[in-house]
Amino acid sequence: MDARTKPIGATPVTATALPRPTREEAEAAVRTLIAWAGDDPTREGLLETPARVAKAYGEFYSGYEQDAGVVLSKTFKEVGGYDDIVLVRDIPFNSHCEHHMVPFVGKAHIAYLPHDGVVGLSKLARLVEVFARRLQTQENLTAQIIDAINEHLGPRGAAVMLEAEHMCMSMRGVRAHGAATITHRFTGVFAEDRVEQDRFFGLIGKR
Ligand SMILES: Nc1nc2c(ncn2[C@@H]2O[C@H](COP(=O)(O)OP(=O)(O)OP(=O)(O)O)[C@@H](O)[C@H]2O)c(=O)[nH]1
Ligand SMILES: [Zn+2]
Structure with a gap:
């Protein structure tokens, strides 16, 4: 089962949750937000930022991949x-x-x-x-x-x-x-x- 649609603790994620986007789609979304903030996502200092943000999201939201039952199993x-x-x-x-x-x-x-x-x-x-x-x-x-x-x-x-x-x-x-x-x-x-x-x-x- 996809990690985003499986039940999480006492709160099941709804079956209507969108399929997980690709890494490329996530990085494109970050470029959109940089432009929305008013900066230029193609300037040198920001070129690697979408990849970094996607990676950081992996840490910020790693809980979706984890199961409380496993943590408390022993x-x-x-x-x-x-x-x-x-x-x-x-x-x-x-x-x-x-x-x-x-x-x-x-x-x-x-x-x-x-x-x-x-x-x-x-x-x-x-x-x-x-x-x-x-x-x-x-x-x-x-x-x-x-x-x-x-x-x-x-x-x-x-x-x-x-x-x-x-x-x-x-x-x-x-x-x-x-x-x-x-x-x-x-x-x-x-x-x-x-x-x-x-x-x-x-x-x-x-x-
Ligand atoms: N109850 C609760 N409220 C939260 C939490 N985190 C953020 N909020 C509040 O969520 C509310 C969202 O209110 P909205 O009026 O929809 O959004 P907003 O216009 O950005 O609100 P302001 O923050 O007052 O500018 C805000 O009052 C936030 O303070 C939380 O963990 N619990
Ligand atoms: Zn808030």
């Missing part, structure tokens, strides 16, 4: 009976807003209460990458991260908080430099128990 059960909160805070991420295709940059804090084994800590940071490296809203990114944790780890509870600066709000438009957007979502025990929520906020230093 769990460890020998953890000395540890079943309390596991929290990784300050996971740096950068993503691109789906409205303007400009970056939003920030940190993710992820916690879960294990049910049947734990996942490697790096996998939580990899999970953020799977969804951040797509066109996103911060709300959707938050939801996709926690939905994947619930779907693939089945924890007793999960908590995700993202804080980010949106360049579409600082570099252009309203130009609100330094404004931070906070989103969080709790499921399971974290949703039901304010004490667990407070513990999460305490551990990430937000209380």
